[in-house]
Amino acid sequence: MxxxxxxxxxxxxxxxxxxxxxxxxxxxxxxxxxxxxxxxAPKKTMADAATILSKKEVPILCYHNIKELKASDGEMTKTYTVSPANFAQQMKALSDAGYHSILPNQLYDYLAYGVPLPSNPVMITFDDTRGEQFSIGASVMKKYGFTGVFFVMTVSIGRPGYLSKEQIKSLSDSGNVVAAHTWDHHMVTKYAGDDWNTQLVKPKNKLEEIIGKPVTYFAYPFGLWNKAAIPELKKSGYQMAYILATKRDSVDPLYTIRRIIVAGQWSTPSTMEAIKSSFNKEL
Structure with a gap:
């Protein structure tokens, strides 16, 4: 007992x-x-399209070339080229105005799940893989505590004047985001057959091999998109895609995130004003 x-x-x-x-x-x-x-913990519910579209937009800037213009350069080159001095002035103006750079994962969480953003958010993006985006762009941004998004066209990697594998890896390792911009800048609206694999899947795989991280963001060449591209982007593993300053899709707004090109003809005050006028829903 x-x-x-x-x-x-x-x-x-x-x-x-x-x-x-x-x-x-x-x-x-x-x-x-x-x-x-x-x-x-309760499972997060993703916002529907109407809710996402109703949210206040974050200003997203798109840069291409950061270099001095030549007298022989045409109007298109002038539009897509910002001088190093102007780029530095623009980054200083953003910093002085109290802007904080954000990255795509923060924007995604804000739009899809309502996660708060820092005050005065701005996203700084670069297209087309130009070498000066590393030597000038990333260097100047670092001075002000900014990080950016680099949309890489993989056919250009390692070519003279373009980003090398080592530079792309360094950008990623230093807190920037490396994302896809197709293989050869062929516009999405003309894809057929194996183009989807060539332009979406293979570039994603190549960039992931270089940086050792998932690549889940995409920018449409020329900002041009169509509804046929969105299911292909989803199937390829992208969770968000960027256009330019055109209307967003009413069904899949996460795959039509708006940006504005910072034109080379703009002064720094013009750039700051364009941010307000193009994204006029104050945060």
Missing amino acids: KNSAFLVFAGLFLLVGCHSETGKTKNGVVLSVAPIIKKI
Whole structure:
């Protein structure tokens, strides 16, 4: 009888010891054990398209060339080229105005799940894999604590004047985001057959091999898109895609995120004003 009582007591002692709550006792004898209830975090519900479209837009800037213009350069080159001095002035103006750079994962969480952003958010992006985006762009941004998004056209990697594998890896390792911009800048609206694999899947795989991280963001060449591209982007593993300053899709707004090209003809005050006028829903 004594042995049985001892075993019961020992069992209760062990049971209590395995729980964070001890339960009730009297004169050292356990009378009951409080149940342990595990709290399970509720699953986040992703916002629907209408909710995403109703959210205040974040200003997103798109740069291409950062270099001095030549007298022979045409109007298109002038539009897509910002001088190093102007780029530096623009980054300083953003910093002085209290802007904080954000990255795509932050924008995604804000749009899809309502996660708050820092005050005065802005996203700084670069297209077309130009080498000066590393030597000038990333260097100047770092001075102001900014990070950016580099949309890489993989056919150009390692060519003279373009980003090398080592530079792309360095951009990623230093807190910037490396994303896809197709293989050869062939516009999405003309894809057929194996083009989807060539322009979406293979560039994604190549960039992931270089940086050792998932690549889940995409920018349409020329900002041109169509509805046929969105399911292909989803199937290829992209969770967000960027256009230029045109209307967003009413069904899949995460695959038509708006940006504006910072034109080379703009002064710094013009650039700051364009941010407000193009993304006029204040955060």
